[in-house]
Amino acid sequence: MKNSNNIYNMEGLGKVYSFTLSQTFKSPTYRMGFIVFVLMFTLMGPITRLSSSAGLDAAKSGDGLFVENEAASIQLCNKTNLPIDADRISEYLKETAFESLPITESDDISGLKEDELALVFDRRTIEDTEYFVVNGVISDDSLIESSQLDALCSELTGMLAEARREAAELTEDQITVLSSGIQQGDCMSYSDYINQDKGSYTASQVFQLNMVYCIVIMILIALTSSYVVSSVMEEKSSKLVENLLVSVRPLALVMGKILAMMTYVFLMIGLGLLGSVISGSIMKNMEGEEIVQQTSQFMDFSRLFSQGAAKGALIVVCMLLTYLIFAILAGLLGSGCVKPEDAQSAIGTVTMLNMAGYLLGCFIPMLENRTLDIVLSIVPFTSGYLAPVFLITGRIPLWAFLCGMAMELVTIALLFMLCAKTYRKLIVNDSKRLGILQILKLSVKGV
Amino acid sequence: MGLEVKDLSKKYGEKTVVDHISFSMEKPGVYALLGTNGAGKTTTIRMMLDMLDKDSGEVLWNGQPLSFNNCNIGYLAEERGLYQKYSLMDQIMYFGRLRGVSDSVLKGKIRYWSERLKLDEYLYPQAATDARGRTKKVKPKSPDQLSKGNQQKIQFLIAMLSEPELLVLDEPFSGLDPVNTDILKDVVREQIAAGKYIIMSSHQMAAVEEFCTDITIMSRSRALVQGNLNEIKKNYGRVKLGLKCEKDAHEYIEKLGITILSEKENEYELRVTGDTQANALLWELVNATIPLVRFDLSELSLHEIFVKEVGADEEQQ
Incomplete structure (x- = not known):
């Protein structure tokens, strides 16, 4: 047959795609996974916000955690030279349910009873850095819940900061000058210099944003590798490969699966992100922008798409390219498997790359090294984890991002060619598992 | 073409x-x-x-x-x-x-091929009667049940x-x-x-x-x-002779040097050299007035040709 002369023929792609997609959604396991994933993405933001803001809200309102507290008295132990005394604390706790508790000052808190709590203000040093701390201490058999105490201490840190400023006898302006951070700037063109103030991000903000983005990418790749390898292995283990090969082109067979899985995964992530955006908006309306800003937004995926439509589109394009790289790789490695247990090795290879990309995505933003940012945003297997957020936050110029995308496209094209050259041989291989090196050899030597 | x-x-x-x-x-x-x-x-x-x-x-x-x-x-x-x-x-x-x-x-x-190959019950829901005599549709079997x-x-x-x-x-x-x-x-x-x-x-x-x-x-x-x-x-010739008589024919078979492949109660499977040898045996049996039940001269079966050729080839190896 002459189709070996046209290894890029994709006849039958649409039929493989629609069959794979429909069977994926008919599978109870995949359906359940889809629903759980969308719900998880939708609810993760509100849950983290609620859990982190609960104590703060309660402290401010005097409701919630403090209402049912079991404390009968408070002991104050001030080991600092700051002006902190019982009166000052009473004043600070006026709005809370701890208001009526008697406060006694004491240097020894060793005899705490089960209904007593101690507030210990201390000054410590770690590696030449001094800091103030407020600890809530309870007895070993205390009736007071530690979460109640955490919320109380969190509230009192504000008082500690106020006492510290007072002790330093600084004016508000002096405080502002001293507490402002210092950053080393980059060499840049005048236009870049002018534009940088329009929306600059701190390293911490970039880290947070990229962390959220990397979680999405990591989940995307993890799901992809497992689904694509399973799908290819299912075909091999069903012993239907030969029947398929007289009906459809090998490349269409694997690409149909990859595209069907892409639809499934992106639909799942897309709906999850949409849910995240909607739940985020609801939270803002219910609690107000300020509260939402104050509390942890670590798992709030809506932040990725709150940077405007164009940047959101860039993220989606980058996700698609990254997906394709890993999906084709997973398809190749999956087709090199012979026994179902080989699938673990194939998934493991992709997972290792995925974890490496994720870890780089988490730590590189903190280094603030412009050269490293640009290089890793161009390298194909890392750019997917870094480039979009770096572009959005101004850490890399547009040309570096475009170079990264171009490199990803080239990588996809190379993997596509490798797939076209070897897939037919790989899926009829039933002798031994072939890893990526053997697959490369197969594409070159044909044996 | x-x-x-x-x-x-x-x-x-x-x-x-x-x-x-x-x-x-x-x-x-x-x-x-x-x-x-x-x-x-x-x-x-x-x-x-x-x-x-x-x-x-x-x-x-x-x-x-x-x-x-x-x-x-x-x-x-x-x-x-x-x-x-x-x-x-x-x-x-x-x-x-x-x-x-x-x-x-x-x-x-x-529909046509499932009926032709008697596969309908595996592809289409079938009517079945339960213990209470009620008729209901039963889902077709899944592949792993086949x-x-x-x-x-x-x-x-x-x-x-x-x-x-x-x-x-x-x-x-x-x-x-x-x-x-x-x-x-x-x-x-x-x-x-x-x-x-x-x-x-x-x-x-x-x-x-x-x-x-x-x-x-x-x-x-x-x-x-x-x-x-x-x-x-045809190239192998008609060399397979099935013979069944009402009396023992050993004497005549051996006289003509015909190979006996198998025998059982006056029934023989013989290997002859061709039509001439088979006809000679028939002549001997008729002259001896031995009643014949079956005299079947035929070509080798495909199975026999296969075994003969492949066996010889493997022996050569």
Whole structure:
């Protein structure tokens, strides 16, 4: 047959795609996974916000955690030279349910009873850095819940900061000058210099944003590798490969699966992100922008798409390219498997790359090294984890991002060619598992 | 024109698995590829259908390289299997669509072939009566509940969906019970009558002998015997004599130096040198007034030719 002369023929792609997609959604396991994933993405933001803001809200309102507290008295132990005394604390706790508790000052808190709590203000040093701390201490058999105490201490840190400023006898302006951070700037063109103030991000903000983005990418790749390898292995283990090969082109067979899985995964992530955006908006309306800003937004995926439509589109394009790289790789490695247990090795290879990309995505933003940012945003297997957020936050110029995308496209094209050259041989291989090196050899030597 | 296989060869490393195989089918009918396990039959088929790269050779259909585009191919692979998690109907529809059959035509064809191959109960909901006498619809079985033979019939159904002009059947009768073997044989006969080209690979000689007009016997990767089955049989001559008498015929058989292959109560399977020796025995028996029940001079069966040739080849090795 002459189709070996046209290894890029994709006849039958649409039929493989629609069959794979429909069977994926008919599978109870995949359906359940889809629903759980969308719900998880939708609810993760509100849950983290609620859990982190609960104590703060309660402290401010005097409701919630403090209402049912079991404390009968408070002991104050001030080991600092700051002006902190019982009166000052009473004043600070006026709005809370701890208001009526008697406060006694004491240097020894060793005899705490089960209904007593101690507030210990201390000054410590770690590696030449001094800091103030407020600890809530309870007895070993205390009736007071530690979460109640955490919320109380969190509230009192504000008082500690106020006492510290007072002790330093600084004016508000002096405080502002001293507490402002210092950053080393980059060499840049005048236009870049002018534009940088329009929306600059701190390293911490970039880290947070990229962390959220990397979680999405990591989940995307993890799901992809497992689904694509399973799908290819299912075909091999069903012993239907030969029947398929007289009906459809090998490349269409694997690409149909990859595209069907892409639809499934992106639909799942897309709906999850949409849910995240909607739940985020609801939270803002219910609690107000300020509260939402104050509390942890670590798992709030809506932040990725709150940077405007164009940047959101860039993220989606980058996700698609990254997906394709890993999906084709997973398809190749999956087709090199012979026994179902080989699938673990194939998934493991992709997972290792995925974890490496994720870890780089988490730590590189903190280094603030412009050269490293640009290089890793161009390298194909890392750019997917870094480039979009770096572009959005101004850490890399547009040309570096475009170079990264171009490199990803080239990588996809190379993997596509490798797939076209070897897939037919790989899926009829039933002798031994072939890893990526053997697959490369197969594409070159044909044996 | 028809099908022409020219000089197919395949090596894995230093090991030759198919060694310059050529054959052709100029008119519709059944061509049999026969051989022991590992002789290279399936590899030849896989190369013909381009699942494996050929080291040399080509396969032509009506003078053009065989391809999806110029030939409607139906294939029953040696390895039986189905997607275990998907419904049978879904996967049959999928294969039908891949072969370019429209959904409306496909439904009719599935209905026809499921009845023809007695597979309806596995594809369509069946009415069943429960313990209280109520009639209700029972869902068709899932693939993992099917026997191997029924899975094989489903694969055969899939191969027939596009009304192929070239049908490649790799070990079509292995694993089938006698009832299902007969069903499949009937279908093959119909296809022959309908003018289809059929390539059949098997080591079940009796079943193949019923249909095939031309054969290649493969041994150790190469073609050992090849050509029209009648011609091959003729070349071996009519040397098989079945004899049944009412009295002991040993004396006359031994007198003429005829080889006894087997015997049981005056019933003999004999190997003669040809018509002359057989006629001489008949003359002796008639003269001795020994009543004959059966005197059957015939050619060697395909099975016997196969065993003789392959056995000799393996002895040479």
